[in-house]
Amino acid sequence: MAMTAKDLPLGGAMPEFCLPIGGQADQWCSTQAQGKPLLVLFICNHCPYVVHISKRLGALARQWQQQGVQVVGINSNDALTYPDDAPEKMPVEALRAGYHFPYLFDAEQRVAKAFNAVCTPDLFLFDAAGRLFYHGQFDASRPKNDLPVTGEDLSAAIAAMLAGAEPPAKVLPSIGCSIKWRPGNEPEGWV
Secondary structure, three states, X not given: OXXXXXXXXXXXXOOOOEEEEOOOOOEEEHHHXXXXXXXXXXXXXXXXXXXXXXXXXXXXXXXHHHOOOEEEEEEOOOOOOOHHHXXXXXXXXXXXXXXXXXXXXXXXXXXXXXXXXXXXXXXXEEOOOOEEEEOOOOOOOOOOOOOOOOOHHHHHHHHHHHOOOOXXXXXXXXXXXXXXXXXXXXXXXXX
16 A cells, blocks of 8 residues: 655754674764765565655665765664564665665664654655754655656755755655554554
């Protein structure tokens, strides 16, 4: 079922977090990006909306990283109910998609709740001061439309942020699969 990301006010502080890198013993903490822009991507292995953009996302993320933007992916799906999203499968997906950024596993789903993330993909761009600069779609392409996957909306927001410009005036929300919450762990007001 397709779900639309929540409308969040810009300028909010980024929640701090530490999560394990999927399928590895290492972890990554948000303090590692302190003083740098950070793009937080709530993604997963199996969602058709994420799979649809994954190769272009991987390629663009490498460009953004070269421009000084830190990038992390977070998989918050319940791996018991959705075994394709299990942490041991995340390195395989990262290799397939060309993700050269930490791909983290949020087993307790606390980080997704702290960000008010609801779907995959759900994209959060924070400036170097740790303030939300952009929360919107990657682009207008979807699995069942004929629009090319370009990443133009997110790319324009990153370019504006790096240039010291204002956030985009018109932002369309991300659309994707709902985060797969553990039974009984759904956020308040979850439908």
